[in-house]
Amino acid sequence: MLRLDGVSKVYRVGAFGGRELRAVSDVSFEVGPGEIVSLIGESGSGKSTLGRMVLRLASVTEGTITFDGTDISAVRSPKAYYRQVQGVFQDPFSCFNPVFPADRVFTTIRREYFPDVGGEEWRERVDASLAGVRLDPGQVLGRYPHQLSGGQLQRMLIARALLLDIRLLVADEIISMLDASTRVDVLNLLGDLRARGLGILFVTHDLSLGTYVSDRTVVLRRGRVAETGPTDRVFADPLHPYTRALLDSVPRLHVRWAERPDGARPESGAPCPFHDRALGTPVRGDLAEPERGHFVACAGPDACPAAERPEAARGFPAGRFSTRGFLTRGFLTGRFPKRRSPKEREKETA
Numbered sequence: 001m002l003r004l005d006g007v008s009k010v011y012r013v014g015a016f017g018g019r020e021l022r023a024v025s026d027v028s029f030e031v032g033p034g035e036i037v038s039l040i041g042e043s044g045s046g047k048s049t050l051g052r053m054v055l056r057l058a059s060v061t062e063g064t065i066t067f068d069g070t071d072i073s074a075v076r077s078p079k080a081y082y083r084q085v086q087g088v089f090q091d092p093f094s095c096f097n098p099v100f101p102a103d104r105v106f107t108t109i110r111r112e113y114f115p116d117v118g119g120e121e122w123r124e125r126v127d128a129s130l131a132g133v134r135l136d137p138g139q140v141l142g143r144y145p146h147q148l149s150g151g152q153l154q155r156m157l158i159a160r161a162l163l164l165d166i167r168l169l170v171a172d173e174i175i176s177m178l179d180a181s182t183r184v185d186v187l188n189l190l191g192d193l194r195a196r197g198l199g200i201l202f203v204t205h206d207l208s209l210g211t212y213v214s215d216r217t218v219v220l221r222r223g224r225v226a227e228t229g230p231t232d233r234v235f236a237d238p239l240h241p242y243t244r245a246l247l248d249s250v251p252r253l254h255v256r257w258a259e260r261p262d263g264a265r266p267e268s269g270a271p272c273p274f275h276d277r278a279l280g281t282p283v284r285g286d287l288a289e290p291e292r293g294h295f296v297a298c299a300g301p302d303a304c305p306a307a308e309r310p311e312a313a314r315g316f317p318a319g320r321f322s323t324r325g326f327l328t329r330g331f332l333t334g335r336f337p338k339r340r341s342p343k344e345r346e347k348e349t350a
């Protein structure tokens with residue numbers, strides 16, 4: 001259904017847009033009907049950028065995203081696309097206008113997509129989609145956003161997406177702002193939606209919750225796929241040191257803090273899951289496949305001697321005006337910028 005092929009995103013940043021920031025590099029994965037795929041990684045790893053590209057809210061720099069085989073950047077009618085693909089985001093409060101009743105989000109959908117549906121039928125549809133997210137119409141319709149909880153508002157946004165009869169939902173950190181008990185309800189709701197055949201791209205930085213719902217997991221590190229596979233395999237047998245570090249940072253009930261393995265550093269001596277031939281892993285592009293469907297990238301320069309150095313030093317810091325800027329600034333101030341090592345540069349772009 002949804003398919004990403006070698007997708008990259010480069011933002012131009014800095015005063016004159018002279019610096020490039022690679023937020024996403026060469027990411028490929030698929031989401032099928034009735035499947036929850038979680039996209040996991042620490043803050044800044046490019047998860048939201050991917051979600052935004054799938055929702056056509058950000059352009060794709062390289063690679064392609066297709067939905068049912070059609071390149072989404074070439075779809076003729078964005079409206080037809082949004083009938084099938086919708087997003088729900090972290091902060092439900094920001095999606096409601098406080099001066100209108102919360103159910104106005106349904107009215108706008110009706111006006112935009114279903115102007116011909118009669119009042120009676122529309123009410124039935126709203127009731128059905130509220131039931132789909134386990135909300136009681138009597139408790140939410142006609143209420144103002146401040147009279148509803150974050151969990152109720154989040155569910156109303158999902159109900160709004162369901163009115164469109166969507167096939168794919170992009171859920172970006174939708175439970176991060178909810179309290180613990182509501183979180184589980186919303187996660188169970190995602191399970192219900194999957195049972196109805198919906199595909200869900202579930203974006204989260206919280207691994208403990210990622211395991212709870214998803215069928216497949218994509219672990220992102222600095223915009224690249226570090227590891228991907230069936231969720232139970234990735235969590236039972238994490239191969240990449242980054243995945244292990246993420247897992248170790250999840251507090252667990254039965255392990256006391258002091259007994260936890262030492263910090264988030266990659267354990268020294270562990271073989272690189274990509275380069276170590278002893279692991280006998282068939283290699284495909286930048287990812288090795290040590291077991292069927294479970295892919296893993298190189299452990300990276302901190303943990304693998306064979307790792308490619310990060311793209312080093314393309315000349316001077318500030319892109320277009322660099323050489324002249326460098327000299328002029330130097331002559332004017334009498335101080336030339338210090339040459340930085342590739343490591344320092346990498347730190348800057350990380």
Ligand SMILES: Nc1ncnc2c1ncn2[C@@H]1O[C@H](COP(=O)(O)OP(=O)(O)O)[C@@H](O)[C@H]1O
Binds near residue numbers: 048
């Ligand atoms: N519109 C933008 N312009 C420039 N840089 C951006 C923009 N959006 C995100 N970034 C950068 O891209 C990287 C990935 O961001 P994001 O996808 O939001 O990460 P995540 O959701 O995993 O926390 C970050 O370094 C962020 O600063």
Ligand SMILES: [Mg+2]
Binds near residue numbers: 047048173
């Ligand atoms: Mg994000």
